[in-house]
Amino acid sequence: DNAQVLMNFKTFLSNADALSNWGNQSIGVCSWTGVLCFNQSFHGLRLEHMGLGGTVDVDTLHLLSNLNSFSVINNNFEGPMPEFKKLVNLRALFLSNNKFSGEIPDDAFDGMKRLKRVFLAENEFTGHIPTSLAQLPKLFDVDIHGNSFEGNIPEFQQSDFRVFNLSYNKLEGRIPESLSSKDPTSFAGNQGLCGDPLGPCIGSPTTPSDTDQPPNSHPEKENKKKRIILTVVVVVGVIVLASIIALLIIRYRRKKPVLVKDAQPQNVTPFSSESKSIVVTAESKKSEDGGLNFVGNQREGIDLQDLLRASAEVLGSGSFGSTYKAMLLNGPVVVVKRFKNMNDVGKKEFFDHMNRLGKLSHPNLLPLVAFYYGKEEKLLVHDFAENGSLASHLHGRSGVELNWATRLKIIKGVARGLAYLYTEFPNQALPHGHLKSSNVVLDSSFEARLAEYGLVAVVEKSHAQQFMVAYKSPEASQSEKPSEKSDVWCLGILILELLTGKFPASYLRHGKGASEDLAAWVNSIVSEGWNGEMLDKEIPGRGSGEGEMVKLLRIGMGCCEWSLESRWSWKEAVAKIEELKESDDGGDGGSERDHLYSVSTSLDDFSLSQSIS
Numbered sequence: 001d002n003a004q005v006l007m008n009f010k011t012f013l014s015n016a017d018a019l020s021n022w023g024n025q026s027i028g029v030c031s032w033t034g035v036l037c038f039n040q041s042f043h044g045l046r047l048e049h050m051g052l053g054g055t056v057d058v059d060t061l062h063l064l065s066n067l068n069s070f071s072v073i074n075n076n077f078e079g080p081m082p083e084f085k086k087l088v089n090l091r092a093l094f095l096s097n098n099k100f101s102g103e104i105p106d107d108a109f110d111g112m113k114r115l116k117r118v119f120l121a122e123n124e125f126t127g128h129i130p131t132s133l134a135q136l137p138k139l140f141d142v143d144i145h146g147n148s149f150e151g152n153i154p155e156f157q158q159s160d161f162r163v164f165n166l167s168y169n170k171l172e173g174r175i176p177e178s179l180s181s182k183d184p185t186s187f188a189g190n191q192g193l194c195g196d197p198l199g200p201c202i203g204s205p206t207t208p209s210d211t212d213q214p215p216n217s218h219p220e221k222e223n224k225k226k227r228i229i230l231t232v233v234v235v236v237g238v239i240v241l242a243s244i245i246a247l248l249i250i251r252y253r254r255k256k257p258v259l260v261k262d263a264q265p266q267n268v269t270p271f272s273s274e275s276k277s278i279v280v281t282a283e284s285k286k287s288e289d290g291g292l293n294f295v296g297n298q299r300e301g302i303d304l305q306d307l308l309r310a311s312a313e314v315l316g317s318g319s320f321g322s323t324y325k326a327m328l329l330n331g332p333v334v335v336v337k338r339f340k341n342m343n344d345v346g347k348k349e350f351f352d353h354m355n356r357l358g359k360l361s362h363p364n365l366l367p368l369v370a371f372y373y374g375k376e377e378k379l380l381v382h383d384f385a386e387n388g389s390l391a392s393h394l395h396g397r398s399g400v401e402l403n404w405a406t407r408l409k410i411i412k413g414v415a416r417g418l419a420y421l422y423t424e425f426p427n428q429a430l431p432h433g434h435l436k437s438s439n440v441v442l443d444s445s446f447e448a449r450l451a452e453y454g455l456v457a458v459v460e461k462s463h464a465q466q467f468m469v470a471y472k473s474p475e476a477s478q479s480e481k482p483s484e485k486s487d488v489w490c491l492g493i494l495i496l497e498l499l500t501g502k503f504p505a506s507y508l509r510h511g512k513g514a515s516e517d518l519a520a521w522v523n524s525i526v527s528e529g530w531n532g533e534m535l536d537k538e539i540p541g542r543g544s545g546e547g548e549m550v551k552l553l554r555i556g557m558g559c560c561e562w563s564l565e566s567r568w569s570w571k572e573a574v575a576k577i578e579e580l581k582e583s584d585d586g587g588d589g590g591s592e593r594d595h596l597y598s599v600s601t602s603l604d605d606f607s608l609s610q611s612i613s
């Protein structure tokens, strides 16, 4: 059993004082330090910042049932990287900030088909980036910065990453074409690299041949010097920036509540919901801007001062600003979201709109609890959803793999929430406007709740165009006005994401090209074939419901029809989603899939013609 295996694993560790409660049967394995469980079943180890050393004994780890995530960030492990490839079910591996060293064998990640997140940063690894790492089919986050990896960057099988950081190594040669649109900072501090997104290769002293030959390497000292200069520039920059921010805060303090947050970059640490604490402070209720306004059902027990004094965590930063989870001493946990780009509307208009949103009430909508109106900044207060966002579950950040029944329940919830919005806002062009997997949050029973709905009317137009997802639909990117059907497009993307486990990376990229990316993403899914092959193989319970999953896939495609005429209406999409069942009913002679195809041939679908053939 896992308890015994973990105890054995511990015997290979040195300096394991932090794990003193391991072995205590009365509290159960799930309460042991660093053990990750979901619904009382084990799924990972998170042994971070514990001063651990000794051996990570993979042969013992191999005996753990259900080890999805393994982290030993910031400890004192040294020597070669353990042979993790024995752990074929691993989805996330975090080894950053240790002293692991030496070359990683080229086949070190072979067969790890489920591995999505690899963090090897700030160790002492040398040699080439292993080809098997680049070939991981599900790789989604890769951070190997701050090592001494050398040679050319291999071709990565994936090109859509959430985290991609190869900086501060000794890599050289031309950056592969597939990585040319990455942020240049992903490659910083590698003297020998060239090509997009860094400078051109031609004529440079480090012109790469397409061989593995190192170019004329710069002397080590020179590199060090440059790094020091860069660090000094960055540090001075940060100090100047911090001073400006401090001045601004002092200036604004008398006017409105101030959220003082730790300047930690987001999305670089695993398990980001446990970001550093922040303190929410406020000058007083007497703010000129009028303090918090409660809408809908007044929450008894929530007092402005309590809320503003509550300690809070950063949940993340989105396209509008940061989002915090605030824990009141004697009250519920709430989420506070800052919006900076809502300055086109007047105060009255804003109040009216918020009061309208506050009146909405549906089990699949995240209710608006309160709002704050400041001239430059607005705050919206919502209930906290215990199970985080759908995005975090679909893309491996939670370590929990949602089964088909739960995915179905979630998409039905999304459909019902949308239907409610359309019914309540019949005159609005975009009743939701920003539907995406990080804006679908899940409550304690995994019921979906839509977040960030109905905001198009109060968001600055240019900001909406650049950042809100509905504006990335094909019609909106061709300068037509987005409409209800743009929301349907987003519903389609969400369905495809839910079923394939693929991440529409262009949500993260903004501005020109983002919508084209999203459309290309849909195409790439279609081109994989219309035979259920593109369904996420890891969905537990997939077998009994595969026919139904293909039906949902078909609905997703209907919602992602290119032209507005052939794209489904929200009513059609919602009705079809409501018809879905948990398991296939066996059909009436022909297979479920045959039946599906015959239903769908009536639709003029660019994708379908390929897919049926």
Ligand SMILES: Nc1ncnc2c1ncn2[C@@H]1O[C@H](COP(=O)(O)OP(=O)(O)OP(=O)(O)O)[C@@H](O)[C@H]1O
Pocket (backbone or CB within 6 Å): 315, 316, 317, 318, 319, 320, 321, 322, 323, 335, 337, 366, 382, 383, 384, 385, 386, 388, 389, 390, 434, 438, 439, 440, 441, 451, 452
């Ligand atoms: N009420 C909530 N309960 C739990 N988690 C939440 C809640 N609201 C937001 N989150 C989570 O907090 C994180 C940050 O949210 P935020 O809205 O700032 O970013 P985003 O959704 O990624 O981007 P955008 O601003 O474009 O919507 C996301 O992972 C989101 O799912």
